[in-house]
Amino acid sequence: MSENISVLGLGLMGSALAESLLAAGHRVTVWNRSPAKAQPLVAKGATAAATPAEAVGPSDLVIVCVLDYPAVREVLDDVSLAGRVVANLTTGRPAEARETASWAAERGADYLDGGIMAVPYMIAKPGALILYSGSQAAYDRHEQALAVMAEPRYVGTDPGLAPLxxxxxxxxxxxxxxxxxxxxxxxxxxxxxxxxxxxxxxxxxxxxxxxxxxxxxxxxxxxxxxxxxxxxxxxxxxxxxxxxxxxxxxxxxxxxxxxxxxxxxxxxxxxxxxxxxxxxxxx
Ligand SMILES: NC(=O)c1ccc[n+]([C@@H]2O[C@H](COP(=O)([O-])OP(=O)(O)OC[C@H]3O[C@@H](n4cnc5c(N)ncnc54)[C@H](OP(=O)(O)O)[C@@H]3O)[C@@H](O)[C@H]2O)c1
Known part of the structure; x- marks a missing residue:
């Protein structure tokens, strides 16, 4: 089933993730700090948002893939996340993942932390794996969409476990x-x-x-x-x-x-x- 999915952060990895979701027929809204990186994805059918808040707007599943966790907070700080699932695929430390899960919960969001065991060209190909931990309900709700990017492996409720x-x-x-x-x-x-x-x-x-x-x-x-x-x-x-x-x-x-x-x-x-x-x- 086609979903509304947002991808925030369109570096090498974020762009590959967004492209795979588009190719699978999802309705993808994208945002990047430097707007030009959205253009190749718009050419493939994505909708570019002017701000993170605008990007989150239509989607239940919000994928974030930026440099580090401080950047995740910076991007989502003023954005209403109530009722959303935030899947943070940025690489970080377990302690940061746990802090970010609490931070997301305070904003009414369900949180999944993800560890990408692949490089961008492997995304959506056999051999790519993404470890997830955090909200089991969020994982179950979006497992099919997550499986488009890479084989998803849910490892437990502690958000710090996937990064560990x-x-x-x-x-x-x-x-x-x-x-x-x-x-x-x-x-x-x-x-x-x-x-x-x-x-x-x-x-x-x-x-x-x-x-x-x-x-x-x-x-x-x-x-x-x-x-x-x-x-x-x-x-x-x-x-x-x-x-x-x-x-x-x-x-x-x-x-x-x-x-x-x-x-x-x-x-x-x-x-x-x-x-x-x-x-x-x-x-
Ligand atoms: N590439 C890989 O092989 C790989 C594999 C596994 C995991 N990862 C993880 O995926 C994440 C992204 O990696 P990448 O390879 O896509 O890196 P990248 O190509 O260098 O892209 C970094 C992204 O982070 C954004 N960013 C940095 N600081 C920001 C800030 N303060 N506010 C908003 N956006 C900010 C950049 O925006 P601008 O475009 O505006 O600079 C860009 O979209 C990292 O955590 C990395 O460890 C990457």
Whole structure:
């Protein structure tokens, strides 16, 4: 069913979201601080509003996607939101999401916070995911429209949960990038072709290693860190070896040093027989 939906914030992501809703046949009203960014969407059938209040006017579902949470408040501060669902897809911290949910409730709005796990060109394509938390009733009411932009996953009533899981996924990504950067520097120090190393060796290895993560997560949940794979003492020696190799090759091991710190702490507690999952308790 076609809905009236407003999209406030037409940067790279907001424009992609609005475009997907238009393509699915929804009646989309758009607003952006710099009005020119609305024009390509108007050409595809959107209605441009002159102010945020005018944009919110016709819609039950109000999607906001701007730089940060202070900008969300700035945009919606003087706007009547009574009876609307505000779906805030701006990236932010869990505490900001909870504050913004209370702020929206004071204005009579139902609130959903969203964490977009995609880049703009992935929107409305397989593989794009948006995590939602906050009002279950609001999510249920608009699930079909939300599903147009990306696979929607409702994770719970705490508005801070979607941003927390979003940041946790980004944390996993940055950890992987840190490992890739160090590996790339080491491989380059030997003048070995980096693209070949990456596609034929590293990526298959990382994919194979990823398969072990759920078992590690189960050990973290249970607190049983016994291992038949490799213990911390072996890993500590292994990471020492890496760091010495980096130095011998003239490469900075800076991104690996924090891992060594945590490993050393855990082993110093007499827990060198445990598996890597035990390190989570140090964190
Ligand atoms: N791009 C991605 O791959 C991606 C992926 C996941 C999540 N996100 C999240 O999506 C949000 C938007 O990202 P984006 O890539 O669309 O960024 P962007 O292209 O830089 O657009 C930023 C948007 O925020 C608006 N804005 C900034 N400050 C404002 C203020 N004080 N008042 C009103 N509007 C303001 C800008 O308006 P003007 O046009 O007037 O400057 C623009 O519409 C961010 O929270 C980002 O983390 C992005």
């Amino acid at each position: 899981l979003d940041l946790a996924m980004l944390t996993g990504m940055y950890g992987q990038i840190a490992g890739f950067l160090e590996a790339a520097a080491l491989v380059s120090s030997a003048k070995y072709p980096l693209t070949e190393f990456t596609s034929t060796l590293l990526v298959p290895w990382l994919n194979a290693m990823a398969a072990g993560k759920p078992a590690m997560a189960a050990a973290m949940e249970s607190g049983d860190h016994r291992t038949e794979v490799s213990n911390l003492e072996i890993n500590r020696v292994g990471v020492d070896n890496l760091i010495r190799t980096f130095r011998e090759q003239g490469v900075r091991p800076d991104l690996l040093i924090p891992m060594k710190t945590i490993l050393d702490q855990r082993v110093a507690r007499g827990l060198g027989h445990e598996g890597l999952s035990g390190l989570v308790e140090e964190l």
